[in-house]
Amino acid sequence: MAKKFSLDKKFIKILLLEGIHPSSVESLNAAGYTNVEYLKTALDEAELEEKIKDVHVIGIRSRTQLTEKVLKKARKLFAVGCFSIGTNQVDLTAAKQKGIPVFNAPFSNTRSVAELVLAETILLMRGVPSKNAAAHRGEWLKSAKNSYEVRDKNIGIIGYGHIGSQVSILAESLGMNVYFYDIEKKLCLGKAHPCHSLDDLLKISDVVTLHVPDTENTRKMISKDQLSKMKKGALLINASRGTVVDYTALTEALKSGHLAGAAADVFPKEPASNNEKFHSELQEFDNVILTPHIGGSTSEAQENIGKEVVEKLIRYSDNGSTIGAVNFPQISLLPNREKQRFLHIHKNVPGLLKDINDVFTNKGINIASQYLQTDADIGYVIVDTESDMSKTILRELKKVPHTIKARMLY
Numbered sequence: 225m226a227k228k229f230s231l232d233k234k235f236i237k238i239l240l241l242e243g244i245h246p247s248s249v250e251s252l253n254a255a256g257y258t259n260v261e262y263l264k265t266a267l268d269e270a271e272l273e274e275k276i277k278d279v280h281v282i283g284i285r286s287r288t289q290l291t292e293k294v295l296k297k298a299r300k301l302f303a304v305g306c307f308s309i310g311t312n313q314v315d316l317t318a319a320k321q322k323g324i325p326v327f328n329a330p331f332s333n334t335r336s337v338a339e340l341v342l343a344e345t346i347l348l349m350r351g352v353p354s355k356n357a358a359a360h361r362g363e364w365l366k367s368a369k370n371s372y373e374v375r376d377k378n379i380g381i382i383g384y385g386h387i388g389s390q391v392s393i394l395a396e397s398l399g400m401n402v403y404f405y406d407i408e409k410k411l412c413l414g415k416a417h418p419c420h421s422l423d424d425l426l427k428i429s430d431v432v433t434l435h436v437p438d439t440e441n442t443r444k445m446i447s448k449d450q451l452s453k454m455k456k457g458a459l460l461i462n463a464s465r466g467t468v469v470d471y472t473a474l475t476e477a478l479k480s481g482h483l484a485g486a487a488a489d490v491f492p493k494e495p496a497s498n499n500e501k502f503h504s505e506l507q508e509f510d511n512v513i514l515t516p517h518i519g520g521s522t523s524e525a526q527e528n529i530g531k532e533v534v535e536k537l538i539r540y541s542d543n544g545s546t547i548g549a550v551n552f553p554q555i556s557l558l559p560n561r562e563k564q565r566f567l568h569i570h571k572n573v574p575g576l577l578k579d580i581n582d583v584f585t586n587k588g589i590n591i592a593s594q595y596l597q598t599d600a601d602i603g604y605v606i607v608d609t610e611s612d613m614s615k616t617i618l619r620e621l622k623k624v625p626h627t628i629k630a631r632m633l634y
């Protein structure tokens with residue numbers, strides 16, 4: 225067998241931030257990745273820029289911001305794992321342009337978020353947050369005023385994806401009437417009713433809950449105008465992203481009594497660790513449930529996420545499989561240990577595949593199999609071959625014009 229120039233697993237440096245579930249470290253170690261640094265907190269920009277210089281793989285949750293500026297420092301980085309559903313904390317385009325696939329866990333914490341939202345719906349409908357806060361101060365607010373069952377009330381779900389549709393099922397099982405609004409056509413689960421517009425949903429709902437990603441279109445999608453269209457005495461729940469609701473406008477709607485209460489799990493600026501102070505204009509309201517971005521923070525969800533994302537990272541690092549990457553052409557491959565495997569990531573320029581193949585044919589090397597996937601920006605090629613010139617091949621592959629990254633896996 226030819227001499228190998230691939231990076232030994234024990235030299236692949238992996239940095240896990242934000243207290244990712246220990247199942248992730250166990251799975252990495254079991255797969256031979258023992259060079260793992262595990263930190264319980266996020267890092268600020270300066271610390272991250274320094275640390276990321278030597279790291280091959282990084283695992284983060286929602287607090288770490290992998291901006292273009294940070295990624296520029298990541299000279300060795302070849303994969304990112306978001307141990308979350310959301311990937312808005314990563315500049316996905318910048319990562320792709322550096323040839324770095326980003327993986328996430330699209331539904332390991334779905335149920336946990338949906339359960340929290342249902343619990344908050346019930347508590348808000350009963351006025352529990354205010355009564356609880358008063359009881360802590362020694363006040364006794366025994367009253368049925370403004371306290372309702374959820375049965376037969378209307379819940380309006382904005383974003384009918386994984387979480388929104390779980391909320392739909394749970395809410396219906398409690399006897400609620402489910403309405404939803406999504407920009408895409410969606411299968412209505414149970415007796416759920418689709419709304420033609422956001423305004424239609426806002427007008428009809430007793431409680432509105434948001435389950436959309438952070439995008440240009442969703443930022444501040446609930447602002448003064450939308451809040452004014454909600455029923456008087458309605459409730460708002462935001463467990464999506466802090467950018468989606470204008471909290472200053474929400475503050476006004478609560479002060480005026482137009483809304484009867486709210487719950488917020490996510491904020492435009494969240495503390496980087498549990499030691500940092502949390503500030504929000506919503507803190508003055510007893511009738512608002514504030515939680516520290518814990519929608520997905522259950523033992524079950526975190527353990528599942530730890531395993532799921534690590535599995536994707538290992539498949540990429542071991543075999544080159546990009547299935548589940550959110551910013552990358554997808555190739556699913558089993559290892560072929562009889563051969564050598566090269567990866568080539570390049571700008572999507574016509575004719576480049578010929579230049580890559582020329583590297584092999586110019587040396588008289590037969591390509592056993594080859595896989596190519598492209599998107600508008602990049603191409604991703606995997607080549608299985610057998611040669612005793614792997615070092616030369618790798619060097620030549622790196623010289624091909626428009627190359628972003630070339631690696632030899634084994």
Ligand SMILES: NC(=O)C1=CN([C@@H]2O[C@H](COP(=O)(O)OP(=O)(O)OC[C@H]3O[C@@H](n4cnc5c(N)ncnc54)[C@H](O)[C@@H]3O)[C@@H](O)[C@H]2O)C=CC1
Nearest residue numbers: 309310383384385386387406407435436437463464519520
């Ligand atoms: N609080 C927490 O701990 C957690 C929060 N999240 C947040 O929840 C979000 C939703 O998660 P999933 O349901 O898994 O995502 P998903 O991708 O399955 O569903 C999102 C839905 O929103 C719809 N959508 C997008 N833009 C929209 C718009 N402008 N108006 C209406 N609908 C729109 C999409 O078509 C899709 O159906 C995540 O992106 C993440 O930001 C996710 C997990 C935990």
Ligand SMILES: O=C(O)CCC(=O)C(=O)O
Nearest residue numbers: 285286308309310520521
């Ligand atoms: O728990 C976390 O760190 C992130 C949860 C979240 O917001 C997500 O999965 O998108």
